[in-house]
Structures are given as C-alpha cells and as structure tokens.
Amino acid sequence: MGVWSARHRWTAVGAWLLFAVISVIVGGAVGQIDAADHDTLPGEAGRVVKTLHDAGVADPALETVLVRTDGPVTDPAARGAVDDVITSLRGTGRVTDIRSPYDTRALSKDGHAALVQFAVEGDPATAGDRVGPVLTAVRQAADRHPDVQVEQFGAASADKAIGDAFNDDFARAEYSVVPLAIGILFIAFGALVAAVLPVILSLTAVVATTGLIALASHAVPMSDSSGIVMLLVGMAVGVDYCLFYLRREREERARGRDAQTALAIASATSGRAILVSGSTVIVAMAGMFLTGMVEFEGMGLATLLVVAVAMIGSVTVLPALLSLLGDRVEKGRLPLRRRTPRDPDGESRVWRAILGAVLHRPKLSLLVGAGALIALAVPATALHPAELTLKQELGDNALVRAYEDINATFPGGPEPAEVVVSAADITDAGVSRAIADFRTRAVSSGASDGPVRVTVHQEQNLAVIEVPLVGDTQARSEKSLEVLRDEVRPATLGTVDGVEAPIGGSVAASKDFADKLSSSVPPVLVFVVVFAFLLMLLSFRSPLIALTSTVLNLLSVGAAYGILTAVFQKGWGASLIGAEGVGAIESWLPLFLFVILFGLSMDYHVFVVSRIREARLRGMTTRDAISHGISTTAGVVTSAAVIMVGVFAIFGTLSLQGMKQMGLGLAIAVLIDATVIRGMLLPAVMVLLGERNWHVPALLRRLPDLEAGFPVPDAPAAAPGGCGTPDEVRV
Numbered sequence: 001m002g003v004w005s006a007r008h009r010w011t012a013v014g015a016w017l018l019f020a021v022i023s024v025i026v027g028g029a030v031g032q033i034d035a036a037d038h039d040t041l042p043g044e045a046g047r048v049v050k051t052l053h054d055a056g057v058a059d060p061a062l063e064t065v066l067v068r069t070d071g072p073v074t075d076p077a078a079r080g081a082v083d084d085v086i087t088s089l090r091g092t093g094r095v096t097d098i099r100s101p102y103d104t105r106a107l108s109k110d111g112h113a114a115l116v117q118f119a120v121e122g123d124p125a126t127a128g129d130r131v132g133p134v135l136t137a138v139r140q141a142a143d144r145h146p147d148v149q150v151e152q153f154g155a156a157s158a159d160k161a162i163g164d165a166f167n168d169d170f171a172r173a174e175y176s177v178v179p180l181a182i183g184i185l186f187i188a189f190g191a192l193v194a195a196v197l198p199v200i201l202s203l204t205a206v207v208a209t210t211g212l213i214a215l216a217s218h219a220v221p222m223s224d225s226s227g228i229v230m231l232l233v234g235m236a237v238g239v240d241y242c243l244f245y246l247r248r249e250r251e252e253r254a255r256g257r258d259a260q261t262a263l264a265i266a267s268a269t270s271g272r273a274i275l276v277s278g279s280t281v282i283v284a285m286a287g288m289f290l291t292g293m294v295e296f297e298g299m300g301l302a303t304l305l306v307v308a309v310a311m312i313g314s315v316t317v318l319p320a321l322l323s324l325l326g327d328r329v330e331k332g333r334l335p336l337r338r339r340t341p342r343d344p345d346g347e348s349r350v351w352r353a354i355l356g357a358v359l360h361r362p363k364l365s366l367l368v369g370a371g372a373l374i375a376l377a378v379p380a381t382a383l384h385p386a387e388l389t390l391k392q393e394l395g396d397n398a399l400v401r402a403y404e405d406i407n408a409t410f411p412g413g414p415e416p417a418e419v420v421v422s423a424a425d426i427t428d429a430g431v432s433r434a435i436a437d438f439r440t441r442a443v444s445s446g447a448s449d450g451p452v453r454v455t456v457h458q459e460q461n462l463a464v465i466e467v468p469l470v471g472d473t474q475a476r477s478e479k480s481l482e483v484l485r486d487e488v489r490p491a492t493l494g495t496v497d498g499v500e501a502p503i504g505g506s507v508a509a510s511k512d513f514a515d516k517l518s519s520s521v522p523p524v525l526v527f528v529v530v531f532a533f534l535l536m537l538l539s540f541r542s543p544l545i546a547l548t549s550t551v552l553n554l555l556s557v558g559a560a561y562g563i564l565t566a567v568f569q570k571g572w573g574a575s576l577i578g579a580e581g582v583g584a585i586e587s588w589l590p591l592f593l594f595v596i597l598f599g600l601s602m603d604y605h606v607f608v609v610s611r612i613r614e615a616r617l618r619g620m621t622t623r624d625a626i627s628h629g630i631s632t633t634a635g636v637v638t639s640a641a642v643i644m645v646g647v648f649a650i651f652g653t654l655s656l657q658g659m660k661q662m663g664l665g666l667a668i669a670v671l672i673d674a675t676v677i678r679g680m681l682l683p684a685v686m687v688l689l690g691e692r693n694w695h696v697p698a699l700l701r702r703l704p705d706l707e708a709g710f711p712v713p714d715a716p717a718a719a720p721g722g723c724g725t726p727d728e729v730r731v
Contacts (some may be wrong), residue, residue: 002271002315002319006264006319006320008320016204017204020573024208027215028211034221034224035221035222035294043508043512044502044508045508046503048420055457056460057122057460057463057464060096061127062118062119062158063120064153064154065156066114066402066406067085069147076586078114079102081145087099087100089138089685101117106424108340109449111259115410127156127284131154131159131160133572135160135409161399162656165655169654170417173232173650173651178199180646180647181646182199184643188635191252191332192331194246197246197321201314203238209234209306210227214224216301221384223295225299227537228300228651228659229299230302232651233303233307236600236643236647237281237600237603238314240408242314244314244607244640245267245272245274246252247331247635249266251632265616269611273607275315276539278307278311279311280536280599280606281603282307283599284528284531284532285604287527288300293516296520307599312343325469330666334717352631354679355626362683362688366688368382368680379566380565381568385584385589385701386514387474387513387586387587388657398401406731411449411450415506415507416469417466417505418469423500424498426456426458427456427458431463436464439452439454441491441492442484442488445488446470446480448480449468450468451468453465459465473532481508484503517587521591524594529550535607536549536602541700548551549681552605553598556669557593558677560597560665560669563664564665567664579651589665600669600673603640605678609682610631612625622694640672641675646672
C-alpha cells in the first residue's frame with residue numbers, strides 16, 4: 001500500500017482529498033440524525049417516551065417558578081409577585097399551559113411558597129434553544145420584587161445550561177488540540193513541516209469522518225457526546241499513527257537508505273503496526289454494540305469510523321505526501337537541533353540505561369511494577385458508577401440552587417415521575433376509577449406528597465399522570481419510584497384488563513439506564529478481551545505475547561479506574577482539578593473507558609513488540625532484541641504518549657464533570673501504558689519468558705505469517721539516490 005501510494009502520489013493525495021470533500025458534501029446533504037430520548041432511554045422510561053412519541057403526544061418541556069416569602073404566600077405582596085411572573089411569562093409568547101398555584105393548590109405545607117408551572121412552546125427536544133427570553137423575563141420579575149424569592153428551574157433551562165457548557169467546552173477543546181499537537185510534534189521532529197503534516201492529515205480524517213457520521217446516523221442516531229469523542233480520539237490516534245510512520249521513515253533515511261527504500265521499510269514495519277493496532281481499536285469499539293443502547297452504539301460507531309479513516313490515511317496518503325515533499329519535510333528546523341540520533345543505532349541512551357536495570361533484575365522489576373499498578377487499582381474496588389446530578393455536573397450556580405430550593409419545598413416537583421396510561425377506551429369508567437385510585441394511593445403510600453396531576457388525551461386513548469416523588473437524594477427518590485412501580489400500580493391500574501402503564505421520568509430514566517448498563521457490562525468485557533487476544537494472536541502467532549498484552553492492558557485499565565475512583569469518588573486531590581464535591585463516577589464512563597483504553601493500549605504494544613520481533617528475526621538474542629526494540633521505539637512512544645496525554649488532559653480541564661473524568665481517565669491510562677507498562681513490565685515479562693515468547697504451536701503454524709518478508713537488513717539498501725532491490729527489502 002505504501003509503495004503504491006509513493007509511486008502514484010498525486011493519485012493517492014487527490015483521492016484522499018476527493019474522499020474528504022465528498023464525505024462532507026454527502027453528510028451535509030443528508031443531515032445528521034441526533035439521538036432523541038425515544039431512541040436512547042431503556043426500560044420503562046424509554047417505553048413512556050416512545051409511547052408518547054408514537055402517539056404524537058408532545059411531552060412538553062415543563063418549567064417551574066418558585067415564589068417564596070417570609071409571610072403567607074396568600075398575602076398581597078406574594079400574590080403580586082406571582083401575578084407579575086405569570087404576566088411576564090405570557091408576554092414572552094414562548095410558553096403555554098401556565099398554571100397559577102392558587103388554582104392548582106401548588107402551595108407549600110408551611111404556606112410560605114407557591115409554584116408556578118408552565119411549558120415551553122414547540123418541540124421539547126429543542127426547548128433549551130428557546131428558553132432564554134423566558135429566563136430573562138422571570139429574572140426581571142424577580143428584580144421588581146426584591147423582598148420575594150423568585151427562582152426558575154425545568155427541563156428546558158437545564159438543557160440550556162448543560163448545552164451552553166458543552167458548546168463552550170467543545171469550542172475550547174477544538175482551539176486547544178491543534179496548537180498543542182503541533183507544538184509537541186515540532187519539539188519531537190525539530191522541523192515545522194514534519195510537525196504540521198500529521199496534524200493536517202488527522203484534521204482531514206476528522207472532517208471526513210464528520211460527513212460519514214452524518215450518513216451513519218440514519219442507521220444509528222448520534223448523541224452530542226459522539227462528536228466530541230470522535231474529535232478526541234481522531235486527533236489522538238491520527239497524529240500517533242502518522243508519528244509512528246514518519247519517525248521510522250526518518251530513521252531509515254538517517255541510516256543511509258534512499259527515499260524509496262526508507263518509505264518501503266516504514267510501510268512494511270510501522271504501516272503494519274498501524275493496521276494491527278487500528279484494527280484492534282475498531283474491534284474493541286464494536287463491543288459497544290453489545291450494550292443495546294443507542295447512545296453507546298453512536299459513540300462506538302463514531303469512534304471506529306474515525307480510527308478507520310485515520311488508519312487508512314496514515315498508510316496510504318502519508319507515504320504519498322512524504323514522497324512528494326522529499327527532503328522538504330525537514331523545512332523550518334529548530335535552531336541548534338541535531339539532525340541525527342545521538343546513538344548510531346537510533347537507540348535512546350536514557351531508556352537503554354533504564355532497560356539495563358530492568359533486564360538485570362527482571363523479577364524485582366516485575367514485582368515492583370505490577371505491585372504499584374495493583375496498589376493504584378485497589379480504590380476501584382469501591383467504584384460505584386452513578387448518573388451525575390445537575391449539581392455534580394455543573395457545580396454550584398443559580399440554576400442548581402433553584403432546583404435544590406424547589407425540591408426542598410416541593411419534593412419531586414422539579415422532576416416528577418410520569419405514568420402513561422394506555423387503554424382501548426381511556427374514558428371507560430373502570431379505567432377512570434383506576435386512575436383516580438392511583439392518584440390517591442400514590443400520596444397515601446408515602447411515595448408522593450402531591451399534587452398528582454392527570455392529563456387525558458382522549459383522541460389517543462392515553463392519560464399522563466405526573467407524580468412528584470418524595471426524596472431529597474437519588475436513592476430516596478428511587479425508593480419512592482419502586483413503591484409506585486411495585487405496590488401502587490399493581491393494586492390500581494394493574495387490576496384493569498388491557499391497561500398498560502409504564503412509569504418514566506428523570507428518576508426512572510436514571511435507574512433504568514443504570515440497570516441496563518450493568519447488565520451490558522459482562523458481554524462487552526468478554527467480547528473486547530477475547531477479540532483483542534485473538535487479534536494479537538493472529539498478528540504475532542504467539543499465545544504468550546497475546547496473553548501478556550491482554551494482562552498488561554487489564555493492569556493499566558485497573559490502575560486508571562483506581563485513580564479515577566480516588567479522585568472523583570473519594571475526593572483525594574479533587575480540588576486541584578476543580579472536581580471537589582463530585583463524589584461519583586459518571587455511569588457510562590467505566591464501560592466506555594474500558595473499551596477505548598483496551599483498543600488504544602494496543603497502539604504502543606503492537607508498535608514495540610513488532611520492533612522487538614523484527615530485531616529477533618535479524619538474529620539478536622531475545623534479551624538484546626528487547627533492549628534494542630524498546631530503546632529504538634522509546635522516542636516515538638514517548639512523543640506519541642505526550643501528544644495523547646496532552647490532548648486528553650485538555651478534556652480534563654473542561655467544566656462538565658463527565659468530560660473531565662473521561663479526559664483524566666484516558667490521560668492517566670496512556671501515561672501508565674507508555675511508562676510503567678512499556679518501560680518496566682513488558683521487558684521484564686518478555687525477558688523472563690525468553691524464547692518461549694516466539695513459540696508458535698503447531699495449530700497456529702497454519703495461519704498466515706503477517707510478518708513474512710522480514711528481516712530487514714542492517715546495512716543500507718542502497719546509496720542515497722538509489723533504489724533498494726527486492727532482496728534487500730521484501731514487502
């Protein structure tokens with residue numbers, strides 16, 4: 001692939017650009033289908049949303065305004081504030097179904113607070129985009145009544161707050177990633193052109209994938225998180241793949257090989273490693289489809305698409321660009337930067353010294369390294385994923401305080417449970433009695449303090465019951481939900497034949513999501529581990545190398561879990577990164593991190609072990625091959641790790657705690673992988689196994705040898721300007 005691209009460089013580059021342009025045009029033409037609640041929510045909560053969606057009943061974006069005074073809420077001053085809020089809301093022209101607390105009896109038990117309820121007009125999925133003027137109107141009404149507490153919270157205002165934070169974070173990440181990657185590559189290569197080349201190729205891969213994602217979203221709807229994860233992973237792996245390839249090509253040029261031969265060797269070595277590691281990431285991300293949850297499927301599909309595009313671009317377009325640029329890839333060099341490695345064999349003297357100590361005492365190194373990672377993983381035994389609350393996600397702000405005040409005064413009021421009753425005839429006397437009985441028992445059971453509100457949609461034969469749940473925490477609210485589902489519903493609505501009454505709402509959605517996620521974990525973990533093992537087995541035909549890579553990956557993931565638990569759940573050092581008071585790990589994060597880290601960890605493992613095996617096939621002893629392979633790849637692995645850690649760390653500085661946790665988890669795991677795993681545990685394990693590393697069982701000898709054609713000779717294949725012969729470089 002690399003040799004063909006180098007020989008047909010204009011064709012390769014033109015085809016790549018054409019592919020990117022067509023992808024963007026087609027993606028823009030078909031548009032992206034964003035995942036809606038009726039696609040993403042599992043369980044009863046998902047059935048509620050789907051039932052309303054299929055029936056054409058709008059599930060409005062409900063908002064509430066709390067009005068609290070020191071005196072009775074029926075006093076003229078309080079009534080004046082309530083009337084002003086209602087008048088201001090009507091004046092926006094963007095709300096509907098305004099309910100006065102004096103009509104609905106939404107008055108607090110102490111008589112000092114009232115709750116104005118209304119809905120934002122239009123599609124509830126986009127209500128956050130239209131709620132701005134409503135928030136302004138309520139805020140202005142509050143300013144006109146300084147002696148009265150006036151606060152607003154609801155689905156639309158929460159969506160707006162999270163959406164604004166997400167957009168700000170995404171913009172900051174976009175503006176930060178590119179300069180950071182160029183800066184690190186500039187230092188690594190010492191030449192501006194060589195530094196910019198991988199970034200440009202990665203950016204085009206991300207842009208092209210954006211169009212592909214729009215096309216793919218018609219089969220698998222995409223959530224907002226899919227785009228940010230695609231950017232994060234696409235830039236990281238795209239730059240890494242180019243770095244692996246470019247560094248090997250420059251190394252071969254420094255050894256005296258001509259341009260064509262250097263490209264051929266880079267294609268056959270680093271190019272192969274890129275294909276294996278990229279395929280591993282793709283297979284790992286495919287495990288997300290086993291969750292059966294659209295949000296995970298969207299993230300998995302977006303990630304594997306960008307990895308596939310970046311991988312193909314690295315092994316086809318990059319050699320074409322290098323062939324076009326020739327020596328001009330060295331333009332814009334850093335002053336005083338040395339052009340050749342200090343060691344004639346391209347080995348890092350620092351890493352060779354470290355490896356000398358590791359290989360001299362491999363058992364001690366294995367014990368110390370593995371012990372340290374196991375110790376770091378210990379806090380993960382207490383890991384309890386949970387959906388982050390609004391306060392945990394956004395911190396302390398006016399919206400969060402409004403939610404807390406409303407929930408304290410009217411428990412469950414901001415986020416009521418939603419019961420959708422469907423029957424052949426919703427007006428049937430038996431059905432009506434069951435609904436009335438449900439309303440009464442919901443309060444008498446202690447699950448709700450009321451008021452319980454019923455809206456009948458006669459045309460669709462549906463009734464929607466809104467039940468404020470008692471509970472000042474997620475756990476207590478879930479207990480109230482359990483009472484509704486397991487006690488109140490069977491005793492009332494469950495006694496009428498032909499009636500279905502799933503119970504949803506935000507509390508139910510959180511619980512159902514967690515239950516579905518926990519049941520998805522075992523099959524996903526087994527799929528990822530087994531297929532990663534099989535890919536390594538196919539690549540190296542060695543059961544021990546495949547087993548070693550799997551165990552080492554599990555160690556690095558476990559250590560990352562442990563650090564995340566210690567920081568975000570236990571609060572150790574949380575204030576240093578702006579995560580104080582979070583006390584929880586985002587529910588979707590552990591599974592996502594496992595899948596993506598298992599794939600990304602293979603990058604370095606495949607690259608390093610390929611170099612070790614290459615040296616072993618040249619005739620070196622296993623110990624010398626390990627020392628040579630790791631020392632010669634140390635520079636590129638370090639540079640690649642710094643780029644990945646830097647990119648992921650940017651996400652660790654964002655305001656949304658879910659993004660912060662994801663960024664920190666990825667950065668920690670990559671750092672551990674590139675240092676402790678590759679610099680200590682891998683060489684220690686391989687030197688202890690010795691020649692058993694390369695043992696190919698008889699059954700596996702029937703598999704194709706993907707490294708056929710090696711070893712590459714140590715001597716230069718030709719004088720500069722010549723061309724290597726087939727005997728010198730077999731690809």
